[in-house]
Amino acid sequence: MTDPNTPVLETRNICKSFNALKASQDITLNLRAGEIHALIGPNGAGKSTLIAQIAGGLKPDSGSVHMDGRDVTALPTAKRARLGLGRTFQVSALAMEDTVLQNAVLGALGAQGRPFRLFQSALNNASLRDSAEQALERVGLQDHARTRTAELSHGQRRQLEVAVALTLNPKAFVMDEPMAGLGASGSKSLTGFLDSLREQAPILMVEHDMDAVFALADRISVLVYGQIIATGTVAEIRAHPEVRRAYLGEDA
């Protein structure tokens, strides 16, 4: 059995350069069971680059990525997903013309690693439908199962993305700007929902919306010029002089 103190997700000394540009400089961070860990930093700081290395789309020059203590650095994105890494994206990956249920079934199908040509029969497959319907219920979209995805509000689409990720039974979520494009009421309701999700699977979240970050995060890591300059609780980060100078734009 995995030691309960082993982080669910971890990067150890990750380095990544694009020619002379050091986009990730010796980044060590972890995600613990039950927490929301927010990754913040100015534009171009290297947040997406780091997330891509965690999810498997980009290979670090050195350093390693671990899930439940297992080194997954050499594994491609799909394998990490099957091991329980649930992702939601800055730009929606949903099929807009399909119904909500179809998108969720497609997610469940992907979770089983089956080829997409089986999609039609997948819709009639009871276990895939069950898992899709359960995920929709978990995010509160069960009454919209037959709605065309394009007709959902932005906030509901985010919830559907989480439902799709939930069909994998994720052990950890990696979310890229979940609040992007949501108005004040949309981000408030998504904040409430994510708050309730952390017990199911911890969340590593890149987010620019500081209200959401301060409301949700158990810990915050601040990335500036490819380096983590601080990791701590909301109170610690708010009080951190270097963070205030470098990121929050305040006089320390």
Ligand SMILES: Nc1ncnc2c1ncn2[C@@H]1O[C@H](COP(=O)(O)OP(=O)(O)OP(=O)(O)O)[C@@H](O)[C@H]1O
């Ligand atoms: N494939 C690439 N080739 C070359 N340079 C890249 C590549 N991907 C990212 N970069 C550079 O690496 C740096 C970090 O970019 P990254 O997108 O990770 O930052 P970010 O913190 O996610 O920014 P934002 O908040 O604007 O999304 C930037 O200077 C960017 O131009």
